Amino acid sequence: MNLPAGIDLAALHLLRPQWLWALLALPLLMAFSRVRRRRTSVWRESVDAHLLPHLLVERGDARVRRAWGVGIAAYVLAVIALAGPSWRQSEQPLWHDRTPLVIALDLSSATSAGDLPPSRLAQARAKIDALLRARADGQVALVVFADDAYTVAPLTEDAANVALFLDALEPDVMPVDGQRPDRAIEWSAKLLRQSGFDRGVILLLTDRADDRARDAAAAARSQGARVDVMGLGTDAGASYRRGDGTFGQARLDAASLRSLASAGGGRYAAIATDDGDLRALDVLDPDTTLGSGDAKQSDATRGRAWQDDGFWLLPPLMLLALFAFRRRAALAVLLLCIGWPPAQAADWWRRADQVEHAQMDDGNRAYRKGDFADAAQRYERVDSADSHYNRGNALAKAGEYPQAIAAYDEALKRAPGMEDAIANKRAVEAAMKRQQQSSPKGGGGQSQSPKDQKPSQGGQGAQSPSSQQQKQQSSQSPQQQPGQAPKAGDAQSQREADRAQRERMQRALEQQRGDKAPKPGEEPVQETPQQRERRLANEAWLRRVPDDPGGLLREKLRIEHERRQLQDKE
Template sequence: MNWGIFLEAFHLLRPWVLVALLPVAWIWWQHRRKDTRAKPDVALIAPHLMEALTVKGDEDRRFRPIDLICLVLCLLVLGASGPTWNRIPEPFAAQTAPLVVVMQITPSMTETDIAPSRLERAKHKVTDLLQLRAGARTSLVAYAGTAHVVVPMTEDPGVMQPYLEGLLPEVMPRDGRDISAAFDLAQSMLEREDIPGGVLFLLDDLPAADKATLESVENIAAMAFLFLRPDTQSLPEVPTSATAFSVTPDNRDITQIEAALASAYARAQLADGTQPWQDRGAIFVWPAVFLLLFWFRRGFAVRWTAIVAFAMLSTPNSASAEGWIDWFLTPDQQGWRAFEAKEYARAADLFEDPYLRGVALYRSGQYEPAAEAMSRLDTAEAAFIEGMAHIKSQSYRDGVRGFERALDIDPDHAGAQQNLPVSRRIVEYVESTREQSDTGEEAGIGADDVVFDNEAARGADTEIAATSEDAPELLSTEQWMNTVDTRTGDFLRQRFLFETAGGSE
C-alpha cells in the first residue's frame, strides 16, 4: 500500500455516525466509576473476619466486561462511519494505468557491456513487464532518427512479442535520437485513453537538451526512465516529474516501475469524481468478531450484548454463496473478491448485481449470456458492453445495434463512438463479400467460416461442405509465423520507410 496516497485520500463517508461514540463513552465511564468508588469503612470488623468475608481476585482484575463491551461497540461504530481511501474501480476498465513503452533502437544499444546486449536486455525487460501487467493496456513506440508506433494500445501481450523481436537498428529509416518525436507519439496515444497513463523510456543515455524537451508533460500520470548502461551509480538527469531506474539482473527494476504506475493509476482514480468511494467499514468486523470470543470466558458473560452483536453479524443473506462466509460478506462482495482474483466465471455465479454479473460473463468469455444480461439494463455502459459482446461472438449487426443503443442513451459515450463506425464497416465488408461471390473465394475467405451476418440478403447463402481430405489443418500462431516468408524486421523496415516518406498506415 502507498501510505502517501492512503493518508491523502482517507476520509469517512458517514462521519456523523461517530456521535454514537459519546453514549458509549458515557456508559463506560458510569460503570468504571462504580468500580472505583471508595470502599466502606470496615474498621469495626476484626481483620481475621474481614479476610474471610472478602471476595478475592475481582479487585485485582483491571480489564472488565464493560471494557470489552465498549471496545466492540466502538469498532462497530467506526465500521458504520464508512472509512474509505479509494474509489470503486470501473470493472470494465483495465485495473492498471495504460502504458506506452518507448524504446531507443540505435547502434549504441547493441553494445554487449550488458549481456547479451543492451537492446536484447531491454526486450527481456519489456517481456517481463507485459507478463506483470497482464490484462493492462500497453503500446510500443520505437525511435532513432524517427519515431514510429510499433504496436498500438493492446491488452494482449502476445500481439507485441513478434514485433518486439523484430526491432533492430537496421529497421530504423534514419540514424539519430529523436526522443521528442517519440514522446509526442506517446502523448497522442495517451490522450485517447479514458484515464491518465504512463510512459516508460528504455534507453542508454539522455542528453541535457533532450531532458529539457520532456519537461512539458500533459495528460501523463507517470514518466519513468530505465537506463540500459553498465554504470548504475551515476544516471543522467531526468525531468523533474519523472523517475529514473537502473537496469538490474533480476526483476526489481520492473517491479519498482509497475509499482510507480499502480500509484499513478490510484491517483487518477481518486481524481475521477464519477466513481463512488469504496466503503471499507467491513475491516472493523473481524476484530469485533475476535473480541466477541472472550464472552465465552468465565466472568466475561454479558449475555444481552453478545446476543445483539451476534445477531447483527450473522443475519443470513437472501442468497447463499459459500456457507459460513455469508455471515460476513454479501454475494456481491464475494463476487468482487473473485473478480479481483480474475476468477471471472466464479464471479459471474456469485454476483447478484446484474451489471457486475454481465461484466464478469464478458470477462470470462461467455459473450452471448453477457449480451443477454446487458440487454436488460437501460444504461449506456451496459449497452456498450452488450455491443462488444456481440462483436466478440461475431454477431456484428447486433453489435451495431448495441452501440447505437448506447449512443441513444448517452450521445457522448466515447467507446460507442469509436466502435460504431468500425462495426458498421465490418458488416458492410461481410455483406459486400457475400455479394461479390457466393463462396467468398475472391476475398480469400470461406463462406462457411466468416460470413455470420447477412440480414440484407446480399448475395447467395451458398455453403460448401469440405471433406476431411480437403479440409486444411489449423495452424497454431507459432506455426503460422514460421510459414511467413517475410521476417518481422523486414516488415517493420518497409512500414517505417513508408511512414517516413509521408505515407499513412
C-alpha cells in the first residue's frame, strides 16, 4: 500500500465528526486517576512510615507522566481515526436502484377472443416475451388472474426463467374462470412488499376495469407502486367460448382502463404490433420506470466518493498499544519490524488435529491428481485409521501391493472391523495372486488390475470404495477401489481389459432387454412373437403420453386455489 503523495488541507474534513465528542471523556479519565491517587495517600495517614515501603508500590512521577502521555496520545489517535479523516475522492462502484416490474396478465376465457388475430392471448404472450427480451435489467415477476390472482414466477433478475412459462399460459390452467383485475393488482402489490421493495411497477394486461380495480390501483399507488395498463382487444370486439360452453362477447373498454391507470399513477396504451406501446408505458428501462420524479444520478458525480483515510492512523496507534503489554513488548516490536513470515506464524496457532486435517487434504489433492506416490507420503505423516487406509489405496494404485497390504493392516490395528480396509486388502491380495500366476518367474507377465473385479456385493461385505459416498469423516478422501497405476508398459493392456469389460456389460444388458444387436459376421437375432408384441405395445404407450406443458402449472394453481379456500373457511 503506497502512502499518499500529499494531503490537500483545503479538502481535509471528517466523515464522522460526531466521534470528536468522545474527547470530552479525557478530563473525566484524568479526574478518576487523581481520585485513585488520593486513595493511596490515605494509607500514608493511617500506616506507619516504616511499613509503607512494604505495602505500597512506589511509582516515579516521570513514569506516571510517560504512561499518561502515551495513553492520551493513543486515545486521541483512536478518536480521530473513528471520525474518518478524508482529503481525497476515489472511484467507487455505486449501487443502482433497479425498479422491479410485476406483469399481471388476464388469463380469463375472454382472452381467447379473436379480435387480435390469432387471439388476444397469443398477442399478449408475444408482447410479454418482447418485453422480457428488451428490458435492460431489474427484477421481473409474472402474475396471472381470472377470478383470482396467482404467482407464476416470483421476482427474479433472470428474465429468461420467466419466459419459460409463457407457452403454458392458457385459460384452462385457471381453477375458476372470471375477470377480477382488482385482485391481480392487490396480489402484485403484496408480491412487491414481500420481496422487500417499497416501490415498483405493476403492468396490467386486460380489456376492462371496474370500480374495485380502480380502488385497488389507488391503494397500490399509496403503497409506492405504479399501475400501468395495456389494453387487450379492439373496440369492435369478438365472441369467445367460456369454460362452461356458453358464448360471450368481449370488447375493449379503453375509457375504464385509462381511469384505472390514472388512479394508479401510471399510463395507458393499447397493445401494438411494434414496441411503441412498451415505450409509451416506459417499462423497458428499470432506471426510469417511475417517471421523471426519480431523476438519475448525473455522470459528473457518479461513482466518486470521499475515501476514509483514518486507517493511516492505525499503525502508530498499534505501536502505542504495544507499550500497554508488560511482558514481551520488545519481542512483539522486533517481530513486527523484521516482518516474520505469516505462514510460519500461523503454524504456531494450529492444533494437532488441524495439522492432521491439512495433511489429509494435501494427500487427497495429490490422489485426485494421480500422484499416488506423493499422496502416500502425505498420508504417512498422519497416524490414524483413515490415513493408513488412504495410504493403502494410494500404494495400491501405484502398484506397490505389499506396502498397500501393510498399510491396510495398520488401519485395521487402529480400527478393527473396518470393512473398507478388509475389502480392499482382499482385492489387493487377489491382484497379487493373479500377477504371480500370469508371470510365475516375476517378469514379462501382465496383471489384471483389482479394479476390474468385485470383491463384495450388496450386503455380503463392504462395497467397492468407488461406489461409496465419502465415508471417511475427517479426511474426505477419494473412496476408490485400489488397483495398479497405468504405467507406460501396461497402459495398452489395461485399456484393452477395460474395453473388453465394457463390451461384456453391454452384451449382458442387450440380452436382458431381449434385443441383442448383431455383431459383424453374426446373424441378426430374430424377435420372438412375444418380444415383438411387447416392443410394439411399449411404443404405442409412449405415443399415447400426452404432451401437456401446462399440466404442472394447472396443478400448481389448483392446489393454491384449494389452500386459499381452506383458509377462508377457517
